[in-house]
Amino acid sequence: MxxxxxxxxxxxxxxxxxxxxxxxxxxxxxxxxxxxxxxxxxxxxxxxxxxAGRTAAEGLVGVTVSDGRGVALEINSETDFVAKNEDFQNLVREITRVAHQVGDSVEVVKAADLNGKTVEDVLNESIARIGENMTLRRLHVLEGDTVVSYVHNAAADGLGKIGVLVALKGPAAKAEEIGRQFAMHVAATNPASLGEADLDPALIEREKTVLSEQARESGKPEAVIEKMIEGRMKKFFEEVTLLGQKFVINPDVTVAQAAKDAGVEITGFARLAVGEGIEKKEEDFAAEVAKTLGG
Known part of the structure; x- marks a missing residue:
């Protein structure tokens, strides 16, 4: 047939x-x-x-960098037990390697070849073998003259709970050295954008609306209120943009100033944290163990 x-x-x-x-x-x-x-x-x-219907909010971020190209990729599992499993770690590592070679989107990576099968098929086979739902959820690709990476809460080399990429221009040796510090900063502060011009206009408008209402509750003259709003928006940009933030390693200067002092320019960054934005059902430890043992 x-x-x-x-x-x-x-x-x-x-x-x-x-x-x-x-x-x-x-x-x-x-x-x-x-x-x-x-x-x-x-x-x-x-x-x-x-x-497939189970919530996968744990897992790992895989990060790899070479030749001015960096990839950060998130693969989720249902429990942290699986994230510590060597088979799962190898799976994330292999898919990250494929993504570095061919990926510019999750869909492209899923369709890419991995040892004679598509990544999607390999992932489905792993779901069947390991016994938990898994999802290839997010992918960031970053390119630049120099790209450095940092993994926070590392489970193994290039694998962890938070993965960061930072792209820089400038002398390679210096960019590598201070770039890792900037990547650690990004992991700690989770900036919304590189600079003010990169911020989501909707986010800016929402913040301005809130600050405007707060300022007007003061009952002060309109001219004073406008100055208050301007000052508070300036502080907002300093808090949420990477270049405007105080450098965690030296809070006396901003990240932008630290980069300038080092003779480099930050051209981009990416940050992935496992399970970010996923609504996870809270379970106690005993229930999680029972679910894992029960498959």
């Missing part, structure tokens, strides 16, 4: 199995869909769909 692409897709959608596994299952069962599902279940390859 001819196995069509539509049949493979249907089986993949219903089981979460990888494309090649779905095709093989249909081939082995001569196109019988129900038998193919059972074949995948016996091989442990149909678990992915069952796990």
């Amino acid at each position: 001819t196995i069509t692409a539509a049949m493979v897709k249907e089986l993949r959608d219903s089981t979460g199995a990888g494309m090649m596994d779905a095709k093989r299952a249909l081939t082995e069962t001569e196109g019988d869909m129900e038998a193919a599902v059972d074949w995948l279940r016996t091989k442990g390859l149909a678990k992915a769909a069952k796990k």
